[in-house]
Amino acid sequence: MKYALLIHGDDSAWVDLPDEEKAALRAEEMPQWISLFEELSKADPGVSGYELDGRSTARVVQVRDGERIVTDGPFAETKEIVGGVFLVDLPDLDEAIRLAALIPTAKHGSIEIRPLQE
Amino acid sequence: MTVEEAFREEWGHAVAILTRVLRDLELAEDAVQDAFATALERWPRDGTPRNPGAWIVTTARNRAIDRIRRERVFREKAELLARLEELPADEDDVTAIPDERLALVFTCCHPALAAESRIALTLREVGGLSTAEIAHAFLVSEPTMAQRLVRAKRRIRGAGIPFRVPPDHLLPERLPPVLAVLYLVFNEGYAASSGSEHVRADLCDEAIRLGKLLAVLMPDEPEALGLLALMLLQDSRRLARIDSSGELVLLEDQDRSLWDEGRIGEGLRVLERAVSLRRRGPYQLQAAIAAAHVEDRPWSEIATLYDRLVEIDPSPVVQLNRAVAIALSGRVDEGLALVDELDGLGEYHLLHAARADLLRRLDRRAEAAISYRRALELTANDSERRYLEGRLREVS
Amino acid sequence: MKFMALIYADESVWETFPDAERQAAYAQYRAFADEAGAAGMLAGGDELAPTRDATTVRVREGETLVTDGPYAEVKEALGGFFVLECGSLDEAVQLAAKIPGAEHGSVEVRPIYVDPAEVQP
Numbered sequence: 071m072k073y074a075l076l077i078h079g080d081d082s083a084w085v086d087l088p089d090e091e092k093a094a095l096r097a098e099e100m101p102q103w104i105s106l107f108e109e110l111s112k113a114d115p116g117v118s119g120y121e122l123d124g125r126s127t128a129r130v131v132q133v134r135d136g137e138r139i140v141t142d143g144p145f146a147e148t149k150e151i152v153g154g155v156f157l158v159d160l161p162d163l164d165e166a167i168r169l170a171a172l173i174p175t176a177k178h179g180s181i182e183i184r185p186l187q188e
Numbered sequence: 189m190t191v192e193e194a195f196r197e198e199w200g201h202a203v204a205i206l207t208r209v210l211r212d213l214e215l216a217e218d219a220v221q222d223a224f225a226t227a228l229e230r231w232p233r234d235g236t237p238r239n240p241g242a243w244i245v246t247t248a249r250n251r252a253i254d255r256i257r258r259e260r261v262f263r264e265k266a267e268l269l270a271r272l273e274e275l276p277a278d279e280d281d282v283t284a285i286p287d288e289r290l291a292l293v294f295t296c297c298h299p300a301l302a303a304e305s306r307i308a309l310t311l312r313e314v315g316g317l318s319t320a321e322i323a324h325a326f327l328v329s330e331p332t333m334a335q336r337l338v339r340a341k342r343r344i345r346g347a348g349i350p351f352r353v354p355p356d357h358l359l360p361e362r363l364p365p366v367l368a369v370l371y372l373v374f375n376e377g378y379a380a381s382s383g384s385e386h387v388r389a390d391l392c393d394e395a396i397r398l399g400k401l402l403a404v405l406m407p408d409e410p411e412a413l414g415l416l417a418l419m420l421l422q423d424s425r426r427l428a429r430i431d432s433s434g435e436l437v438l439l440e441d442q443d444r445s446l447w448d449e450g451r452i453g454e455g456l457r458v459l460e461r462a463v464s465l466r467r468r469g470p471y472q473l474q475a476a477i478a479a480a481h482v483e484d485r486p487w488s489e490i491a492t493l494y495d496r497l498v499e500i501d502p503s504p505v506v507q508l509n510r511a512v513a514i515a516l517s518g519r520v521d522e523g524l525a526l527v528d529e530l531d532g533l534g535e536y537h538l539l540h541a542a543r544a545d546l547l548r549r550l551d552r553r554a555e556a557a558i559s560y561r562r563a564l565e566l567t568a569n570d571s572e573r574r575y576l577e578g579r580l581r582e583v584s
Numbered sequence: 585m586k587f588m589a590l591i592y593a594d595e596s597v598w599e600t601f602p603d604a605e606r607q608a609a610y611a612q613y614r615a616f617a618d619e620a621g622a623a624g625m626l627a628g629g630d631e632l633a634p635t636r637d638a639t640t641v642r643v644r645e646g647e648t649l650v651t652d653g654p655y656a657e658v659k660e661a662l663g664g665f666f667v668l669e670c671g672s673l674d675e676a677v678q679l680a681a682k683i684p685g686a687e688h689g690s691v692e693v694r695p696i697y698v699d700p701a702e703v704q705p
Contacts, residue, residue, distance in 0.1 A: 162350035187631040346637035
């Protein structure tokens with residue numbers, strides 16, 4: 071079954087940090103992300119993933135009565151935004167749960183497991 | 189045995205086998221339900237089959253074939269019909285089919301299902317209770333319960349919940365939800381927060397029945413045995429808890445001749461087997477406490493058991509019970525101090541009832557009255573209300 | 585540059601659509617995908633199953649917590665996404681405005697992060 075693993079995380083703690091510190095934090099977490107991706111690839115060699123830029127570059131576009139409205143910021147008004155997505159084909163939900171729990175963001179954010187519509 | 193009784197006995201078996209083969213719980217249940225309709229027609233006329241279970245599986249298989257031919261689009265039809273080929277068409281071969289009920293239990297209790305869905309599904313699919321019976325037991329309308337069940341079954345399919353017994357490494361996290369469902373059903377029946385007594389006894393019986401099934405399917409799992417022992421021991425006091433005028437009777441005041449010796453004996457034997465497996469757990473400890481009550485062990489021993497339980501399960505309710513046990517073992521001031529320290533039980537009537545009782549024993553009557561009044565505000569159960577009112581009169 | 589266009593819409597509205605309207609909506613999405621694809625601006629996309637089939641996972645103090653349902657119960661849920669290839673964020677926003685979801689819902693456009701050290705294909 072094909073799943074999207076949506077990564078919800080709160081980036082407020084580090085979004086305003088200077089670039090050097092951000093890079094340092096990334097480097098610190100990188101081994102966990104690498105081993106996660108290895109697990110994902112073992113489970114589904116065709117796995118793909120996208121990391122999304124922070125909220126400062128998010129835009130929401132709506133079309134109302136033919137008029138285009140663009141606003142800054144993410145759509146949801148929660149502290150947490152979608153930070154990334156993995157698309158992975160797995161035997162069942164238990165596998166999806168196992169892999170979701172390995173995503174580093176799961177420790178302070180949430181991973182939403184959504185099947186893809188057939 | 190009536191048709192209903194036979195089906196309730198065999199329901200879980202049949203649904204589990206059909207689900208294993210079809211990989212679709214909703215279709216499996218519909219097929220067994222169809223077989224039930226057929227039985228209602230045929231058995232009174234032809235007599236009850238010698239092996240009702242085998243008849244049900246074979247008939248459900250045939251009804252499933254009918255449904256698939258009628259309802260499914262071509263692409264699905266071929267696949268589903270091919271899967272049904274795995275099932276013998278001959279009743280005599282049905283007994284060789286492995287028991288799939290454990291997989292059914294774990295599927296119905298999967299953590300990805302909402303808690304109320306787990307309970308409803310387990311009672312319906314494993315227990316074979318009708319939607320109406322479950323609705324009545326949980327005080328919701330039948331359509332509401334029917335919808336809850338349909339949604340849960342669709343979610344199993346839609347979310348990709350597998351039909352299986354979890355692999356060993358997952359069991360430590362998957363077994364507790366199963367035990368919790370059974371104990372919840374039991375407590376619904378035992379504590380009766382509101383509603384008629386008659387329905388409630390049935391729930392206790394159903395929980396124990398499912399508990400026995402689980403113990404048979406997982407004979408080396410000490411917590412499954414511990415839970416069964418706990419329910420048997422608690423249930424043994426069912427008739428003594430309420431006196432002839434419907435009043436709640438506390439453990440120490442109960443007429444022990446009304447305790448069910450059969451249940452007690454069984455509970456103690458099951459507990460012994462659990463303990464022999466040498467893997468302690470919260471249900472075994474609670475069962476040991478229940479056994480201690482039945483065997484009239486001193487409160488100091490019970491307090492020690494609570495000391496061990498509170499280490500594994502520091503929930504406020506357990507801490508409260510421990511405080512009460514300490515108080516009743518003679519350390520009243522200590523017990524009261526522990527009750528006063530408790531967090532998060534402000535709305536729990538038994539906290540105030542316990543505090544009131546301890547204050548009463550310390551002859552602090554005015555304070556006791558305040559707590560009895562608070563407890564009265566919070567309880568919805570008639571028997572408990574009358575008990576508290578009686579105590580309040582004593583201290584006023 | 586790659587961008588993700590996240591499509592948010594009211595699920596309950598979609599649920600009540602008669603079949604003909606659903607087919608019409610799907611046709612509009614296909615038309616968008618064809619147009620964007622022909623212009624070399626589409627790199628993928630998927631529709632998500634409804635939130636009633638969602639499961640949320642959190643890990644707290646080493647324990648995996650599983651809950652029934654999406655991350656948050658909101659009126660407008662994430663229903664699908666496209667992966668767009670555009671020269672700039674503004675261009676991506678303009679393209680995203682053509683997604684049918686922008687009319688009856690909202691489309692959130694997010695640049696896909698690129699590690700400065702990574703070699704670009």
